[in-house]
Amino acid sequence: MTQDDTLQQTLQSALATLGAVSGLTRLSGGASQETWRLTLTTAERQSQTMILRRTPGGRPRPVSETAVTLDVEAQVLKACHQAGIPCPRVVWTAGPDSEAGSAYLMDYVPGETIPRKILRDPEFAEARKVLAHQCGVVLARIHAMPLSTLPDLNRMEAAGQLRQYRDIYDSYDYPHPVFELAFKWLEARLPESTDPCLVHGDFRNGNLMVGPEGLRAVLDWELVHMGNPAEDLGWICVNSWRFGQSQNTVGGFGSLESLLKGYAEAGGRAISPEEVRFWIAFGSLKWGIMCMTMYKAFETGADASVERAAIGRRASETEVDLLNIIYGTALT
Amino acid sequence: MMDQPSLAEIIRAVRTFLETKAIGELSGHTAFHARVAANALAIAEREVTQGPQADQNETARLKALLHLEGNLETLNRALCASIRAGAIALDDPQLKEHLTASTIAKVAIDQPAYSGLQIARSALTGASHP
Numbered sequence: 001m002t003q004d005d006t007l008q009q010t011l012q013s014a015l016a017t018l019g020a021v022s023g024l025t026r027l028s029g030g031a032s033q034e035t036w037r038l039t040l041t042t043a044e045r046q047s048q049t050m051i052l053r054r055t056p057g058g059r060p061r062p063v064s065e066t067a068v069t070l071d072v073e074a075q076v077l078k079a080c081h082q083a084g085i086p087c088p089r090v091v092w093t094a095g096p097d098s099e100a101g102s103a104y105l106m107d108y109v110p111g112e113t114i115p116r117k118i119l120r121d122p123e124f125a126e127a128r129k130v131l132a133h134q135c136g137v138v139l140a141r142i143h144a145m146p147l148s149t150l151p152d153l154n155r156m157e158a159a160g161q162l163r164q165y166r167d168i169y170d171s172y173d174y175p176h177p178v179f180e181l182a183f184k185w186l187e188a189r190l191p192e193s194t195d196p197c198l199v200h201g202d203f204r205n206g207n208l209m210v211g212p213e214g215l216r217a218v219l220d221w222e223l224v225h226m227g228n229p230a231e232d233l234g235w236i237c238v239n240s241w242r243f244g245q246s247q248n249t250v251g252g253f254g255s256l257e258s259l260l261k262g263y264a265e266a267g268g269r270a271i272s273p274e275e276v277r278f279w280i281a282f283g284s285l286k287w288g289i290m291c292m293t294m295y296k297a298f299e300t301g302a303d304a305s306v307e308r309a310a311i312g313r314r315a316s317e318t319e320v321d322l323l324n325i326i327y328g329t330a331l332t
Numbered sequence: 333m334m335d336q337p338s339l340a341e342i343i344r345a346v347r348t349f350l351e352t353k354a355i356g357e358l359s360g361h362t363a364f365h366a367r368v369a370a371n372a373l374a375i376a377e378r379e380v381t382q383g384p385q386a387d388q389n390e391t392a393r394l395k396a397l398l399h400l401e402g403n404l405e406t407l408n409r410a411l412c413a414s415i416r417a418g419a420i421a422l423d424d425p426q427l428k429e430h431l432t433a434s435t436i437a438k439v440a441i442d443q444p445a446y447s448g449l450q451i452a453r454s455a456l457t458g459a460s461h462p
Contacts, residue, residue, distance in 0.1 A: 180415040181415055181427075181431065184415060239448050245447075306365055310371065310375070316438040316439045320435050320448040323456060329455070
């Protein structure tokens with residue numbers, strides 16, 4: 001019996017009250033947590049595609065220092081869905097003691113997440129016109145989530161995150177003069193402390209479910225935290241997430257003006273392009289160090305794939321973007 | 333002295349095999365990883381041809397900037413320490429020129445089609461590139 005067969009049986013018994021499980025398929029995305037697609041058929045013979053998130057081995061711990069546990073992720077999703085934010089509806093959760101391990105089941109939202117398709121395919125031409133504004137609106141609503149409806153989340157401000165990423169970078173002991181420059185540049189421009197709000201943490205092209213009409217759902221909530229709302233606005237503008245369409249600041253599909261306009265219209269606080277620029281640089285540095293981290297999995301033998309090896313060579317793209325921000329005027 | 337083919341030619345032969353023959357016969361995850369593999373070989377090919385000159389230029393600039401001798405890694409570690417200690421100003425023109433030239437050379441090997449590379453070439457060096 002394969003591992004998938006075992007999981008199929010475990011899930012079938014765990015989900016028995018909901019219906020019959022079939023077509024269990026491991027999805028490629030989401031390397032840090034297991035994500036599966038399955039079909040759930042109810043007693044009334046209604047079939048629905050669902051998405052299962054599960055901690056590998058059923059362990060409840062988060063997969064990295066910055067990620068939350070699946071349990072917290074599900075609680076945040078439930079609260080946001082309840083508040084009308086476009087995100088998948090959670091229908092079932094299981095704690096670490098359940099036979100399925102730490103897991104939750106949510107509705108599958110149909111659409112496209114592959115950035116290059118969203119940026120190029122004719123069927124998304126209309127979506128591209130409205131996406132940046134829609135992202136602004138949705139971000140304002142995420143940032144306005146009442147804290148009383150949310151689980152306890154770590155507070156991560158710019159200064160603390162910079163220290164954290166500096167420690168990670170230092171631990172690799174491999175010289176990157178441009179990263180040193182970026183740390184200094186960012187440390188000299190730290191934003192003033194703001195009232196903390198819910199920050200998605202990975203709001204970018206690639207984690208947005210998009211239909212021909214526009215944004216359908218925000219996915220991948222494992223990096224949620226309390227922090228500065230401008231962090232989310234900067235992250236979606238990082239050049240790596242523009243997938244070649246640098247002239248379109250927001251995700252390669254829209255303008256910063258549209259994003260900020262949508263954000264303000266939905267009640268978000270005034271955020272200046274200069275503030276976004278700080279967080280774009282911060283995001284580029286963070287992504288560069290994340291590339292080093294992913295390469296480390298290859299170096300240590302934890303993941304011997306050519307993909308893990310090759311991603312180390314993407315750190316340099318963030319260096320050229322950092323120089324364009326620090327020494328140039330580009331990227332906003 | 334090694335015989336022909338050169339290292340660059342060996343890498344090119346394997347990459348071309350992957351791109352024109354193997355990938356078309358594969359599907360799903362294996363096809364994806366084969367494309368990643370071909371891309372990794374393209375990086376290796378460019379590094380074999382462009383790397384030695386880039387390293388030589390970078391070493392020369394670092395020696396002039398830091399007034400130090402040493403190999404490329406030692407010099408880069410010294411530059412990192414100098415930036416971190418605040419011994420060199422972030423807007424030092426020689427630092428800017430060095431980091432720009434080194435990073436452009438690096439990305440030209442790693443990802444020559446990367447959008448940020450074209451921006452850096454035109455905005456940071458003043459050179460015009462297509």
